Amino acid sequence: YSTLGRYQSNNYTNNYNLAVNLTKIRGSHTMKMGVDLRRIHYLLQNSGDILNFNAERRFTQRLFNQGEATAGDAYASFLLGGVSGNQNYPVYPFFRQWYFAPYFQDDWKVSRKLSLNLGFRFDYNGAPDEKWNRLNRGFDGGVTSPIASQISAANLALYPNLRDLKGGFQFAGVGGNPTLAAKNDLNNVQGRVGAAYQVNSKMVLRGGWGLYYLNPNNNSLQTAGFATNTPIVNSLDGDRTLVSGNLLSNPYPSGIARPTGSSLGAATFVGRNNNWYNPNFVTPKVHQFSLGVQYQTTKTSNLEVNYVGSRSLDLNNQRDYNIPSLDFRKRCNPLEGGSVDFCNALLPNPFKGIDAFRGTTHFTADNLSRFDLNRPFPQFNGNLLQQGMNGSQAWYNSVQVNFNQRVGGGLMLLTNYTFSKTVERFGWNDPYANIQQQGLYFNDRPHFFKLTAIYELPFGKGKKFGAGASGLLNKFIGGWEVTSFYTNASGEPNDLPGNVIQLKDPKVSNVDWKANQVRGWSPCVARQFNNGTVAVQPFSLALGCSANPADAAWLMLPDYAPRSTPSRSGQIRKHHAFTLDSSLIKSVQITERLRIQFRAESFNLLNHNYYGRDNFNTNPNDVNFGTVFPSLVSNQNSNPRQIQLGIKAYW
Numbered sequence: 001y002s003t004l005g006r007y008q009s010n011n012y013t014n015n016y017n018l019a020v021n022l023t024k025i026r027g028s029h030t031m032k033m034g035v036d037l038r039r040i041h042y043l044l045q046n047s048g049d050i051l052n053f054n055a056e057r058r059f060t061q062r063l064f065n066q067g068e069a070t071a072g073d074a075y076a077s078f079l080l081g082g083v084s085g086n087q088n089y090p091v092y093p094f095f096r097q098w099y100f101a102p103y104f105q106d107d108w109k110v111s112r113k114l115s116l117n118l119g120f121r122f123d124y125n126g127a128p129d130e131k132w133n134r135l136n137r138g139f140d141g142g143v144t145s146p147i148a149s150q151i152s153a154a155n156l157a158l159y160p161n162l163r164d165l166k167g168g169f170q171f172a173g174v175g176g177n178p179t180l181a182a183k184n185d186l187n188n189v190q191g192r193v194g195a196a197y198q199v200n201s202k203m204v205l206r207g208g209w210g211l212y213y214l215n216p217n218n219n220s221l222q223t224a225g226f227a228t229n230t231p232i233v234n235s236l237d238g239d240r241t242l243v244s245g246n247l248l249s250n251p252y253p254s255g256i257a258r259p260t261g262s263s264l265g266a267a268t269f270v271g272r273n274n275n276w277y278n279p280n281f282v283t284p285k286v287h288q289f290s291l292g293v294q295y296q297t298t299k300t301s302n303l304e305v306n307y308v309g310s311r312s313l314d315l316n317n318q319r320d321y322n323i324p325s326l327d328f329r330k331r332c333n334p335l336e337g338g339s340v341d342f343c344n345a346l347l348p349n350p351f352k353g354i355d356a357f358r359g360t361t362h363f364t365a366d367n368l369s370r371f372d373l374n375r376p377f378p379q380f381n382g383n384l385l386q387q388g389m390n391g392s393q394a395w396y397n398s399v400q401v402n403f404n405q406r407v408g409g410g411l412m413l414l415t416n417y418t419f420s421k422t423v424e425r426f427g428w429n430d431p432y433a434n435i436q437q438q439g440l441y442f443n444d445r446p447h448f449f450k451l452t453a454i455y456e457l458p459f460g461k462g463k464k465f466g467a468g469a470s471g472l473l474n475k476f477i478g479g480w481e482v483t484s485f486y487t488n489a490s491g492e493p494n495d496l497p498g499n500v501i502q503l504k505d506p507k508v509s510n511v512d513w514k515a516n517q518v519r520g521w522s523p524c525v526a527r528q529f530n531n532g533t534v535a536v537q538p539f540s541l542a543l544g545c546s547a548n549p550a551d552a553a554w555l556m557l558p559d560y561a562p563r564s565t566p567s568r569s570g571q572i573r574k575h576h577a578f579t580l581d582s583s584l585i586k587s588v589q590i591t592e593r594l595r596i597q598f599r600a601e602s603f604n605l606l607n608h609n610y611y612g613r614d615n616f617n618t619n620p621n622d623v624n625f626g627t628v629f630p631s632l633v634s635n636q637n638s639n640p641r642q643i644q645l646g647i648k649a650y651w
Helices: 074-079 146-150 153-158 160-164 326-330 340-344 471-477 538-542
Strands: 012-026 029-043 051-055 083-089 094-109 114-122 136-144 166-171 189-198 203-213 228-231 285-298 301-315 346-348 367-369 392-408 411-430 435-440 447-456 480-489 493-495 500-502 525-528 534-536 554-556 568-573 577-589 595-603 642-650
Touching: 051 074, 146 160, 153 160, 435 568, 534 538
Parallel strands: 525 554
Antiparallel strands: 012 029, 029 094, 051 083, 083 228, 094 114, 114 189, 136 166, 189 203, 203 285, 285 301, 301 392, 346 367, 392 411, 411 435, 411 447, 447 480, 480 577, 493 568, 500 554, 525 534, 577 595, 595 642
């Protein structure tokens, strides 16, 4: 159902920049040097949802912990008063950062045949701070939690591990911590080497290598404790039943939590979940390199073939931090001999009534699940996603071919073909077992073809037709030019559902990209329920799939089963990119000093729709699983055919 309401978001970035550069030519050397100094201010005035209510189907579905396409309805939950949501106290931080980069490059003409390009650059990408020290600096898993001393003796006897309760957020500028979000990385020294060598009058070899450092993202800007969300506590038994006193009519009977800043130390944000950033993060880097040959094939054409590659290292990765051990996870996963009911079982809540948890489920719930109580930091309600881990990598390899042909008679053809593959190691298939996800990068396109044609029409003075024309006749028939730009590229790899395995190749051999509902893979899904039973999904049966689970293309896994597939499939790709732009240009020399140009330009001349940014539906509980509706996609990446007319005067 549609949402109602909105919130304001006015975020500002101010860059103050001082750049100095110098060029010195001395003999066969052209030397360029300089420095780039920046002061960056990033001001967030994003209120978020000050008050938010969200009705979901889970309180009216058949199974409390597993969704089904034919069970539950969000509006029915709303009529019962069963809503989730939060009340938000925002912080409007003032982040600041320094950037400093001196550089030097020498373009050296060693001989008539050999040229070298030698470069050096140092990037200082300073870690950010916040003007009023409202910033986290990581999470300390070894700090003693003050919550341990507030747990009753009876609960400590029931849970002896809580006597030595550890873990808490750290704050910039507090307790001896620096005021920065992370340490400064002072090792960003970059070298660049390039060379061009003329083998003979028709052939040139070129190659190069460069090391570059990438700008970090904004994940380090964490403000846990200085902004707070008070969630609606709508269930005390893991969403099995609604709390009668916490319905929409009175969603916050215990009041609203207010930000405490850093005053609570390691007790900050207990009962809640927040991301945190590794303070030892180092700046990611990429090695880029190429080697190629350019050859003059005829007097009017040349061919260029290059290998171009890169290796990106220390890229920003993230991982669930507050999760139980692998051995415990195996006791939850039916595929490993465990039981979902064992881990979902409710046990007495040792944190109930402790004031530091006010406004959270931990404060009011009588029970917590066995899984949550076996987290290494059970006082926090969630996975505490650790960001800035430097554990990700990417590889790019390509062969790039360029062919340029001046056909004659005013016609020139420029063609380019790239064959490439981009692979990433990012994210986790199974963080419990330390197994990373490895597969295709999200915008991998193995084939990319471009063709540009420029044609000066053979009419007018000095041309094939009307060579002797002059005066008004030449101004009318001469000066015409047609250009066309054509591209055709493979579709990007489609995301794969995260909680299924492939029993057989699900790909549809002949995808009808013009259909109202485009199907990219088989809809035949079998589901293994948490109790071990397996059945084909009802929507799959309605679409003609066999009722025998062994015939299904997909098997939906029970809870706690780890992911076993990469994030994307190279065999199942989204809509391919195809574009043709064209223009007709007419130039008229009115006088020696005045020239008029008329342009008729068409973009997407063939009116080809492209929706290749949208994935096929990856929800195996949805009747539209494996399909996309071109008319409803969120990103039509090309406009309908557009024609524009223009006129310019040059004098």
